Amino acid sequence: MLEQCQQQLDFTTKRIRHPKERIEQQQNQLDQLKHRLRQSMQRKVSEQRSQAVNLAHRLERNSPTRRIDQDRQKLKDIDARLARALSNTLTNKQTAFARIVDKLNLVSPLNTLARGYAIASKDKQVIRSVNNVEKGDAIKIRVQDGEIACEVVESKASS
Structure with a gap:
């Protein structure tokens, strides 16, 4: 029985670790958790920055200004x-x-007058033929710089 108790004590002693060992193990776990948390936070911050930059670019492209x-x-x-x-x-x-x-x-009739031609009229009607006037008719002859009042002395048709 003593031997059995001894074995049980040995077994229990082996199972029981020194508190320093447990603290070191938990310290290692804590360090690993801190490291994972830091990485996760850095990844999250990096994602947020990237998203903020993308949103800033989109805002700039669509800026009302x-x-x-x-x-x-x-x-x-x-x-x-x-x-x-x-x-x-x-x-x-x-x-x-x-x-x-x-x-x-x-x-232009005025240009024609400037070249030395004249326009004859009787009663405000342009005379186009010798048949339109008779001896003694009062006619007006328009020249470049004014009018001349005349009386028909003779009219002759061209042959």
Whole structure:
């Protein structure tokens, strides 16, 4: 029985560890847990930073200020294109107007008078033929710088 108790005591003694050993083991476990916790926290902080950076980039891309600046630039570009188009249109219209004025000057009665021709009229009607007047009719002859009042002395048709 003594021997049996001795064995049981040995067995129990082996099972019982020295408190220092238990403290060291628990200290090791605590160190491992601290290390895992630190890694987990660092990973979480890194993820949060990355997410914050991504959100900041998204916010910057969709920023109202940025969009307003882009729209202002587009408006400036459109304004410049409109100014060029208006300038080109005005130039084209001025050129076309000048051509029309030149054409009008070619057929203008005033231009014809400036070249030495005259326009004869009777009772405010242009005389187009010798048959439109008779001897003694009062007519007016329009020249470049005024009118001449005349009386028909003779009219003769060309042969």
